[in-house]
Amino acid sequence: MSIRIALLGAGIMGADHARIVSGDLPGATLQVVCDAFPERAKAVADECGAADVAADPMAVIARRDVDAVLIASPDETHAPLSIAAIAAGKPVLCEKPLAQSSADCLAVMEAEAKAGRFFVQVGFMRRFDQSYAEMKAALDGGELGQAIMMHNFHRNVEAPANFTGQMAITNSAPHEYDVARFVLGSDYRSISVFQPAGVDGSQTGAPVFMVLETNGGQLVNIEINNNAAYGYDVRSELVGKKGAISMNAPVYSRLDVALQSVERYAPDWRPRFAEAYRRQNKAFLKFVETGVPSPIASNCWDGYCAAVVAEAGVRALAEGRKVPIEMIGKPAFYR
Amino acid sequence: MSIRIALLGAGIMGADHARIVSGDLPGATLQVVCDAFPERAKAVADECGAADVAADPMAVIARRDVDAVLIASPDETHAPLSIAAIAAGKPVLCEKPLAQSSADCLAVMEAEAKAGRFFVQVGFMRRFDQSYAEMKAALDGGELGQAIMMHNFHRNVEAPANFTGQMAITNSAPHEYDVARFVLGSDYRSISVFQPAGVDGSQTGAPVFMVLETNGGQLVNIEINNNAAYGYDVRSELVGKKGAISMNAPVYSRLDVALQSVERYAPDWRPRFAEAYRRQNKAFLKFVETGVPSPIASNCWDGYCAAVVAEAGVRALAEGRKVPIEMIGKPAFYR
Amino acid sequence: MSIRIALLGAGIMGADHARIVSGDLPGATLQVVCDAFPERAKAVADECGAADVAADPMAVIARRDVDAVLIASPDETHAPLSIAAIAAGKPVLCEKPLAQSSADCLAVMEAEAKAGRFFVQVGFMRRFDQSYAEMKAALDGGELGQAIMMHNFHRNVEAPANFTGQMAITNSAPHEYDVARFVLGSDYRSISVFQPAGVDGSQTGAPVFMVLETNGGQLVNIEINNNAAYGYDVRSELVGKKGAISMNAPVYSRLDVALQSVERYAPDWRPRFAEAYRRQNKAFLKFVETGVPSPIASNCWDGYCAAVVAEAGVRALAEGRKVPIEMIGKPAFYR
């Protein structure tokens, strides 16, 4: 019996999810594509063979021919749609962020806890990436000794026109907050934010550099550089007392020409994390089928943690000082 | 309407195919798993959720609830099963080799031509690998200038106990013959085979080194080294008049420990070509659905070409001299 | 007419300098090796064919058969010996640091300025390293656009038993302060220091992570990790608005064995910077011969700058906050 998935949001991310559901997930059916722009919903539905299109996500969530929901609509809709899905008893794969504030994350968590079972998987897909998996395995397997530091770099070719340093902290960096926390197995206790001077934080694509301290005593350094120009490039290195492990972004060929040996960068994130998205969505399907959440995937608590860090980061940027990260105690439901 | 696939052969390759069909191919159903050993068929069927098991491949091919056939049974069965599938009007994805001799390949071709449409896709999956795709694109796009040489290396950790130099030529090297021919777009006209002295060709896992000349004037060099010990490692470089392009086998991390910086090899081919198999099998599914063969995939003619080269290679090894490669003219059906 | 060089200090660094002078510097003679331990002086003098040994560095500086002085004695002697050499009118290649405090650096600068010509080259040899030269050339040539950030990593296998986080800031990091300042062409205005928690700064080899802001608005990040265990490893990346350039430490071979592809690290700095030391010492010889300082080499002003940064870094570590870096105006003599 195929799982009937409703896709909420048919933008770039939504269309990619539609392709994965229809092209890579045996056992799933792309039942309905919902978007405020009907032509966008229709284009994705046609390309991916969805049975139906719709415009009202709340109505879609309620449909009896929908078993699960994939939220890829604008950020401000994530929390209310997740809560609606929980209320309807339907599992959710929610693109990051879970919500636009930690308070809103708490609201989703409360809804989930009240419902008494897990419904929401948050789309921090990097946890499913092979590189991070190997880094985590090296740490957990003892090859590195005790973790000391983690260096993380996120570079994009070009940021959207309205992108600020604050948005780097709230929109781009949460992937880093989550995956470093996942790899290290530790929460954060402080964040400091630096910005190249003369690069006004309100300007387009302002890069930021963050130093986070974890409860486990590690440093997590994060460069977010959304106007790096040269290519989409995510790097990470985990340094332990006995050794270190670095991400190798997979490259498939090397071209020798004109006195150069060249490996190519992609202009966006999709080739780099295509396999991670596939694995993530397969894990979500299994979660829907079995009711057992993936041990790897992020849940609402993880979504909340990322939101708290982002909020502290915004303050650290504004105030030019190290800001403590204060989280609620982990609710019993998420332990 | 899902395509119902019968898997013939539930060994290592067959089990991998079953996993792909059941785990990565929406639109396909693993209908029946057939193997001479019932418990092997059952194990694969259970793991991958196949509806049925069977022991007689001819009977399976004839079943009305089977739409297409995936042949992963022993080499000597490939040709007769392919011919049976053609006779039954069912598309075939046949693991390489298409047949154990070029004469048997011709028999399959004749059956197919007589049937008047394409039925058989041969499992030279490397054509779907991203590295070879990038190499071919660089050549076709003019970045390399005219092709001059191609260097190919196939290394395995350990060969089966009965593996001879002749088997390296007939069983391992056909992947290289096919993919180099695919990338270069040219057939072969001669083959020379060299073997490290003191490594008797009848001995286990004897390495061979081959130099092939193409009709396009290129050299294609192939090392087959099935007892390379250090890891599964396939490499390729294409050299043109303006530049060269090399395969980069994707690696996901790099470990620094004990005065070493380490990247790991897998012990077998599966991680390296997992994505190529997936793409290949998706192309097969599309072929079944549309009746239009993949423009990338190998067909019977390609299977024949590989067989002819292997036969010449065996003679070149035995006679210690360059042997011409003589093929029939390409039948009109395959042009 | 060969330049007669007196080597002051015959420890590890001194012995290496003796080898360079005697083995790589045509036009130079290792005239005398001076060390408080006579047997150490003698061992180096014998190995490198020095004419004489001595124990009193002040007397050596005064000798008429000494044309120039190479200081590789303990840190606390650097400033007084440099001042003595200036007084004797003899050029000095002084191992870093120039002095143990910025105040002492100023004293050497005053002596030099008073003498009215340049006498002292400071041994920040990384400026002569090919990697940094290529990084600087890429920046100066406009390939990177405006510089934004520089990431620097210094890792040693094992620190001496008494090595503290403070020493990482004062003894190891000055190489980084100097070379980043050289590459960027900008002085520093603040420093922040972070340390993995639970790694007490007074403990052996405590790693530190520093974020420096330059007057040019760049961030310079520095990891000093003297107990990195896995190998001697210096890395650097310079990030600009149009692109980035990374150091590739040269490696000469790659070993494939036991499911690993291995490149080796050296256990100490010598192989990595052997060529930089040779180039530095050749530049010093040319300086002695011509009286014109190398445009690349560090002088007393550069030595002072590094000392000021180190002092601010120590305060930043102790006080747990960002500390401004306050330097005197650049004296006319050094402009």
Next chain:
Amino acid sequence: MSIRIALLGAGIMGADHARIVSGDLPGATLQVVCDAFPERAKAVADECGAADVAADPMAVIARRDVDAVLIASPDETHAPLSIAAIAAGKPVLCEKPLAQSSADCLAVMEAEAKAGRFFVQVGFMRRFDQSYAEMKAALDGGELGQAIMMHNFHRNVEAPANFTGQMAITNSAPHEYDVARFVLGSDYRSISVFQPAGVDGSQTGAPVFMVLETNGGQLVNIEINNNAAYGYDVRSELVGKKGAISMNAPVYSRLDVALQSVERYAPDWRPRFAEAYRRQNKAFLKFVETGVPSPIASNCWDGYCAAVVAEAGVRALAEGRKVPIEMIGKPAFYR
């Protein structure tokens, strides 16, 4: 007492040798630069501070103020000048080839044997390259197990206008013959030569591919591609029964720009082998000083071996077949 060296030949190679002698060899003096073109001799002498220039190499060899001779004059002069130096009792560093035929090599060997001591070091500088040293150490140290194959690639940007495939065999490939023989510790017994069709062997820069069999049972494969266009690129891999080791040409930086990650090739051999030349010439100086030949360097016997292989290679190319390599027994003098 400085060794007074006469440089015979002030072309590109000669000028490089002059720079090494004057700039990197304490203990050596560039006494006289000799070239048929006086202005060329003068230019090199002026740049490198040679005491004198000359035009007649035989007269130079005879000069009492010359202790040793460095031959970098045209190939046809190598043997007669070497013989003259032997007759004059003066050690020789002779650029490769030792002679233009194996017969002429024998004449030099006879002169040397008759003189009763070693005089000639042949300029196969690759033996002093760090990469080959590490490859040889890995083999000799047992890390690779028994050697099976060696793959060698020699690529130049552009060949001189008159360069033929035959010249690739006689002029470029001897470096490969010698260094592979040095690493493997085995002589050759056959050679086969292949050439991309349509690339006439008499044409400019025709690439060749050679397969050599050694007495130790290994295959040595050599690509000579002097019009490779993309850069100067020498590669080598040694494959053993337990593992393999590959040359890593040292690279000092990596530039990320315009969707590319770029490492640069040099347009000629000089950066790649600068250090090997320095080491070679230092070894020669030590040989002159001590009378004991370097255990690494090539001698006349090695020069003869390379010449024999080249001659067999020319025949193999002309006759299109595997040609046996027949050498005289190794004279007692060279054992």
